[in-house]
Amino acid sequence: MSSPQIEIQLIAAIVAMACAIPGVFLVLRKMALISDAISHAILPGIVIGFFVTQDLNSPLLILLAALTGVITVVLVEFIQKTGLVKEDTAIGLVFPVLFSIGVILIAKNANDVHLDVDAVLLGELAFAPFDRLMVGGADWGPKSLWVMGSILLITISLLLLFFKELKVSTFDAGLSSAIGISPVIMHYGLMSISSITVVGAFDAVGAILVVALMIAPAATAYLLTEDLKKMIALSLLFSVVSAIAGYWLANFLDASISGSIATTLGVIFLIVYLFAPKKGLISVLYRQKQQKIEVSLITFLLHLNRHEEERERHINHLQEHINWREVRARTVLDLAEKNNLVKIKNDVVSLTTKGLTFTEKSLDYIINNKDEKIEPMKEDFFLFRG
Amino acid sequence: MSINEYFNLLWSDYTLRTITLGTAVLGAICGMLGSFAVLRKQSLLGDAISHAALPGIALAFLITGAKDSVILLLGALVSGLVGTFWIRGITSKTHLKSDTALGLILSIFFGFGMLLLTFIQKLPNANQAGLDKYLFGQAATLVESDVKLMVIVTGISLFVMLLFWKEFKILLFDADYTKTLGFNTKFIDVLITFLIVLAIVLGLQTVGVVLMSAILLAPAAAARQWTNNLGTMVLLAAVFGAFSGVFGTAISASQNNLSTGPVIVLVAGVFVLFSFIFSPKRGLLFREIRFRKNRTDLKLMKTLQFMYGIAQDHENISHPHAIRILNNFHGFTKSSLKKLENEGWIAIHGQQWAMTPKGFKQAQEMYNQKTVNE
Structure with missing residues (x-):
């Protein structure tokens, strides 16, 4: 590995981590799309900032552009408050307009400005090591490493300082204002940090892929845990892994690094989406199927419980009475028999003692529907899952 | 060229006429179908779909090697639909909210598309000069066959919309009631979504994936301010959309260095702003x-x-x-x-x-x- 390669990976990992932290809170606050809006809407800010500073990595430009990001949020909220359009439409209207203004600003000044829309939108990580920070003639490493490093450092220190406040205002805005933590300040603080991160990162990974870096790790982590600390840790892990793996994939394909980082994030999300132990698609579908069978079983047992007469409990009669398809009826009957809930004698189904207690318990639960009844029931249900 | 010259040239210049007609038809179909997207609170779905269409274009090119816009748009349609249904899968089967799902699919598909585009660029026999235009759109590349395609698709969607008008309308305002009446809500739902995806894909060549959602939303959002009647709204949105297309093309053609997409978006934005302020019943003023x-x-x-x-x-x-x-x-x-x-x-x-x-x-x-x- 040559030194630019190491530097690119280092920058990618730092950018990814800096995006992942605000991303977690955006996802939890259901504001993930604000990152999309900000990342597009900062374009005019960047262009104007570039006119002033002539340097894409200047802190002034970052602040100016980040201000545009916050203005976007304020504008979106203002339109939402007028009630003229639904909330998502407000986002969808504001950012394309601001983005268009940015594109036109660039196009009108194309001759004087060394900046093009492709670069802003897509970024190019491979060039990052060539823009170096020179202090007193000495080479201090790539500029973007310093910029993103400081942003990451600020984000982490703010996270550690205000963790409690962020947590409470994210999950319970009412409680938060009651105990004197203003959710409004937290909201705009988070928005400012997100804007600054997006602006700092667009140079390296481009405006749209910033969105991937913010949302994807957090969404993936959210499928695996419901603990905020674990979620942040997992997001950081995913972001770093995909930054490094994405770099090597791009190296192998000779393609855009940011694109391949986003693709890696997508693959990781897909795997987790399918296979996550509790929230994954496969386990959700499996659980839904189990629940369906359980409901059928209980319906079946309740039905048996209601009918004393043998005629009503004859297998053929039951099938037409409950009106299930053959396969389903067979599954439910087998399941009930296997667990000693029913016994079949001369094609007449009757409840065993165990079945009777279970049915009465279920009935009790259905009638009362009290929470404390659920816990012991859960254990009973587990019987059938084996 | 000044705006006046543009309108004079419009009747004589073939290219200009094609482009103007194309953007006008595009604005109309987007306004028409965008009304449903806005009212169904699916405004940002358009944004996600247009980004999600990018890998489809690249893959269609990789597989067929063709630059024919019909094949590329078919690829875009497929990948846009995959994106849409994945978004639904995420929101319905997990606890992730729709904003997360939209942002996720949008950025990941776009990233994958970029990966493919840069990969294609580096291929030895790369003849990919046409693919970049799907990013920001280039109305100038519209040819007669593209406009014909647009007109046909618009005609078909208009026909389907009129045919299922009652169903679309009732699903829009009361989904549960529609179900109890015995309509196949799933089918109607998929049909509307399909039409919206179709409109978006159609516009990619002209305005590009990044700004497509605005063309879908802005005319509808403007039209919403003037009426409470669905039919009027759809009609108004189509008119606003078509005017945005024509004026946008006119302005960008009369200036140097102005790409059509952003100008159309800004014109549509002006329509929205005007409606927000001056609409007699809902307007801010x-x-x-x-x-x-x-x-x-x-x-x-x-x-x-x-x-x-x-x-x-x-x-x-x-x-x-x-x-x-x-x-x-x-x-x-x-x-x-x-x-x-x-x-x-x-x-x-x-x-x-x-x-x-x-x-x-x-x-x-x-x-x-x-x-x-x-």
Whole structure:
């Protein structure tokens, strides 16, 4: 590995981590799309900032552009408050307009400005090591490493300082204002940090892929845990892994690094989406199927419980009475028999003692529907899952 | 070229006519179908779909090697649909919310598309000069066959929309009721979504993946301000969309270095801004005027009520009183007294006011009405 390669990976990992932290809170606050809006809407800010500073990595430009990001949020909220359009439409209207203004600003000044829309939108990580920070003639490493490093450092220190406040205002805005933590300040603080991160990162990974870096790790982590600390840790892990793996994939394909980082994030999300132990698609579908069978079983047992007469409990009669398809009826009957809930004698189904207690318990639960009844029931249900 | 020249050239210049017709038709179909997207709270779905279409274009090119826009758009359609249904899968089967799902699919598909595009660029026999235009769109690349395709697709969607008008409408406003009536809501839902995806894909070549969502939303959002009737809204949105397309093309053609997509978006944005402010029923301007008027009316009534309280204590209701016994707290100003006098509710003589029988009655009735309401 040559030194630019190491530097690119280092920058990618730092950018990814800096995006992942605000991303977690955006996802939890259901504001993930604000990152999309900000990342597009900062374009005019960047262009104007570039006119002033002539340097894409200047802190002034970052602040100016980040201000545009916050203005976007304020504008979106203002339109939402007028009630003229639904909330998502407000986002969808504001950012394309601001983005268009940015594109036109660039196009009108194309001759004087060394900046093009492709670069802003897509970024190019491979060039990052060539823009170096020179202090007193000495080479201090790539500029973007310093910029993103400081942003990451600020984000982490703010996270550690205000963790409690962020947590409470994210999950319970009412409680938060009651105990004197203003959710409004937290909201705009988070928005400012997100804007600054997006602006700092667009140079390296481009405006749209910033969105991937913010949302994807957090969404993936959210499928695996419901603990905020674990979620942040997992997001950081995913972001770093995909930054490094994405770099090597791009190296192998000779393609855009940011694109391949986003693709890696997508693959990781897909795997987790399918296979996550509790929230994954496969386990959700499996659980839904189990629940369906359980409901059928209980319906079946309740039905048996209601009918004393043998005629009503004859297998053929039951099938037409409950009106299930053959396969389903067979599954439910087998399941009930296997667990000693029913016994079949001369094609007449009757409840065993165990079945009777279970049915009465279920009935009790259905009638009362009290929470404390659920816990012991859960254990009973587990019987059938084996 | 000035705008006037543009409109003169429009009738003689073939390319200009093709492009203008293309953007106008595009604006119309997007406005039409965008109305449904806006009303179904799926505004940002358009954004996600347009980004999600990018890998489809690249893959279609990789597989077939063709630059024919129909094949590329077919690829875009497939990948846009995959994105849409994945978003639904995420929101319905996991606890992730729709904003997360939209942002996730949008950025990941776009990233994957970029990966493929840069990969194609580096291929030895890369003949990919046409693929970049899907990022920001280039109306200038529209040829007659593209416009024909647009017209055909618009015609078909219009036909389908009219055919299923009743179903679309009822699903839009009361999904549960639609289900109880026995309509196949899933089918109608998929049909609307499919049409929206189709409109987006159609616009990619002209305005590009990044700005496509605005063309979908802006005309509909503007039209929404002027009417509460779905049919009128769809029609208005189509008109706004078509005008945005024509004016956008005109402005960008009359200036150097202006790509059409952003200009169309800005023109549509102006339509929205104008509608937000000046729409007579919902607009901000008239709403503010109404607020102010209500407020002064209320103040006037309050003053009258206070005068009534004083006048009640006297046998002669028209007994004159000094103006200074009214205080500011009760909303009395010179102009409000003047207004009360103009209404004929009080009479003013120098520094004194006296209630007229008409004013007394007015105040009395107002009071009665209040008790009735309570």
